[in-house]
Amino acid sequence: MEKYIPIIERLKREEKDILIFTHENPDGDGIGSMIALYLFLKKIGKNVVMAMKDDVPYVYNFLPKVDEIKKLPINHKFSVAILVDASSRKRAGTQIQSHELIRIDHHIGGEFESIYDYVDDYSPSTTAVVTEILRNWDESLIDKEIATCLYTGLITDTGSFKYNNTTSKTFEIAKFLTEKGADPFYISKMVFERNKVNVLMLLQKTLSTLELYNDGKIAVLTVFRDFLNQTNTLEEDTEGFVNFARSIESVKVAIIMIQKEDLKTWRVSLRGKGDVDVQEIAKYFGGGGHKDAAGCRIMGEYEKVKESLVDKVSQKLENLQLINV
Numbered sequence: 001m002e003k004y005i006p007i008i009e010r011l012k013r014e015e016k017d018i019l020i021f022t023h024e025n026p027d028g029d030g031i032g033s034m035i036a037l038y039l040f041l042k043k044i045g046k047n048v049v050m051a052m053k054d055d056v057p058y059v060y061n062f063l064p065k066v067d068e069i070k071k072l073p074i075n076h077k078f079s080v081a082i083l084v085d086a087s088s089r090k091r092a093g094t095q096i097q098s099h100e101l102i103r104i105d106h107h108i109g110g111e112f113e114s115i116y117d118y119v120d121d122y123s124p125s126t127t128a129v130v131t132e133i134l135r136n137w138d139e140s141l142i143d144k145e146i147a148t149c150l151y152t153g154l155i156t157d158t159g160s161f162k163y164n165n166t167t168s169k170t171f172e173i174a175k176f177l178t179e180k181g182a183d184p185f186y187i188s189k190m191v192f193e194r195n196k197v198n199v200l201m202l203l204q205k206t207l208s209t210l211e212l213y214n215d216g217k218i219a220v221l222t223v224f225r226d227f228l229n230q231t232n233t234l235e236e237d238t239e240g241f242v243n244f245a246r247s248i249e250s251v252k253v254a255i256i257m258i259q260k261e262d263l264k265t266w267r268v269s270l271r272g273k274g275d276v277d278v279q280e281i282a283k284y285f286g287g288g289g290h291k292d293a294a295g296c297r298i299m300g301e302y303e304k305v306k307e308s309l310v311d312k313v314s315q316k317l318e319n320l321q322l323i324n325v
């Protein structure tokens with residue numbers, strides 16, 4: 001399968017220090033890509049550091065070498081920095097210093113950083129992109145630890161092979177990683193089956209906010225800051241909550257609004273079901289993502305922000321109906 005991938009030649013040449021970093025509010029794909037690449041580059045003797053702004057979310061604490069992840073910002077200028085699983089350096093949520101920046105990603109419409117960028121927006125996860133790079137570099141160096149990180153991103157970004165980014169290629173990658181030592185049962189258990197009771201309490205509160213619009217085609221959930229305080233949970237614990245809204249039969253677009261510490265900024269996640277391109281909606285509000293999973297941040301009063309989101313989704317739904325006539 002030998003394929004010419006410029007970033008491989010670029011990194012082979014690098015003799016100074018390399019930083020690998022991912023987005024804030026990191027997910028399984030961002031962290032998985034970062035650690036896998038770190039382990040591989042370390043194995044071939046590169047001087048490499050991995051770092052991100054936030055702590056490792058609880059569900060990913062089983063991944064190898066999480067204790068070696070440094071905190072951003074780092075007061076040092078790296079020779080080259082590799083941004084994984086993010087459409088722009090802004091998504092890091094903090095400053096990074098490097099002479100050169102390269103992106104490895106699968107988001108649609110991201111920023112071009114370097115001729116060595118390796119972005120495949122057809123790829124189900126960034127770990128799938130990283131898998132392709134490492135297979136073409138030296139397949140024999142992909143060990144159980146690296147495979148575990150790569151497999152984790154694959155299942156978290158495809159909803160365990162349920163989303164419409166899942167193709168035969170996804171299973172081919174999963175097969176390859178399983179053969180390299182990733183344990184599907186163990187990884188799923190660690191990521192999805194270690195809920196804390198207080199997280200279920202948070203879910204209970206969040207589900208009580210459920211509102212439906214447009215004949216049930218739009219569902220909105222809200223996580224108020226109070227909910228986190230009352231249940232002693234963290235923002236990261238809301239991961240996946242939006243899927244409960246998405247699972248309603250009539251729903252075409254599910255929205256979750258998470259109130260940030262300042263109480264006036266809302267982190268919004270949008271999920272589609274193949275009808276509405278939610279990435280376009282997120283983009284309108286200054287965010288981004290994929291056709292069925294996207295996000296943005298909006299500042300403003302709760303009801304107004306919610307109304308503007310619902311309005312925008314309604315418009316998209318109306319356009320859809322026009323097309324279908």
Ligand SMILES: [Mn+2]
Nearest residue numbers: 029085126157
């Ligand atoms: Mn991803």
